[in-house]
Amino acid sequence: MIAATRTAAETDWLLLALVVVSALVLVLVFGLMVYFGWRFRAGNPMRRRPLPTRTFGLEVGWTAATMLAFFVLDVWAADLYLRQMHAPEGAMKIAVTAKQWMWKAEQPNGVREINLVHLPVDRDIEIVMTSEDVIHDFSVPAFRIKRDVLPGRYTMIWFHTTRTGRFRLYCDQYCGLDHALMVGHVIVMPAAAYRDWLDHPGGDAASPAEGAAP
Ligand SMILES: [Cu+2]
Incomplete structure (x- = not known):
């Protein structure tokens, strides 16, 4: 679709960033689900024990990373929205x-x-x-x-x-x-x-x- 203002161009970049980040998270989560499902399938001789007990770092890291990515997009979107409310001098x-x-x-x-x-x-x-x-x-x-x-x-x-x-x-x-x-x-x-x-x-x-x- 034609983008005929600077707002339009930036909005399109924001949308693209949202889609790309969301797609990356989607691919990562579903990719790992499918991969582990296949790797640890019944009958596949894997070492299944002992189960890891210290996963705190991994959990915090994964949660913080995705939160940060979406938080950055959130701040960008809010900033773009608010900037539209204040016309520059001489408009x-x-x-x-x-x-x-x-x-x-x-x-x-x-x-x-x-x-x-x-x-x-x-x-x-x-x-x-x-x-x-x-x-x-x-x-x-x-x-x-x-x-x-x-x-x-x-x-x-x-x-x-x-x-x-x-x-x-x-x-x-x-x-x-x-x-x-x-x-x-x-x-x-x-x-x-x-x-x-x-x-x-x-x-x-x-x-x-x-x-x-x-
Ligand atoms: Cu009307």
């Missing part, structure tokens, strides 16, 4: 208002769109969100971001765009009859094209046809 602010069943976005210069969000590439973007009615959720899978949008309060999420393109925007919180139609697009453009678009947003912005497009 470009986009105001997003959710309502049943559409996304309304406002650019820093006041240009408004419906079910579309135009953004420049290679910039820190802060999305400040609120809802006019029920709880919605602003989700752009290509950015690996997802944040609840609540009535009566503001929530935010930020990211750094790294690639141009047209990415799907979803409402990820069931919010009523037409929840499934509460979709849109985030359009990431080269900086110059974005500035041009800001000056002449009429073209593809906020037209009903665009809003209706899947």
Whole structure:
């Protein structure tokens, strides 16, 4: 899947690390189970006694090693999550208002769109969100971001765009009859094209046809 922000790239690395560490533990545990099952099978002449009694070091070592591995991943994940809550200085602010069943976005210069969000590439973007009615959720899978949008309060999420393109925007919180139609697009453009678009947003912005497009 396309990764269009730095958050997305890091989230993918985190997921890969989780899968790899989990797979290693899985292979080790099940590998040893199968190996010992075969080695100590009935009828195989093995020296089975005396049973070892001092296994403390082995047990502590094995437990601590796996705990440490997962703890490192845990700290990494928590850090990644928390960093998304604090936008860097100078991030470009986009105001997003959710309502049943559409996304309304406002650019820093006041240009408004419906079910579309135009953004420049290679910039820190802060999305400040609120809802006019029920709880919605602003989700752009290509950015690996997802944040609840609540009535009566503001929530935010930020990211750094790294690639141009047209990415799907979803409402990820069931919010009523037409929840499934509460979709849109985030359009990431080269900086110059974005500035041009800001000056002449009429073209593809906020037209009903665009809003209706899947
Ligand atoms: Cu919604």
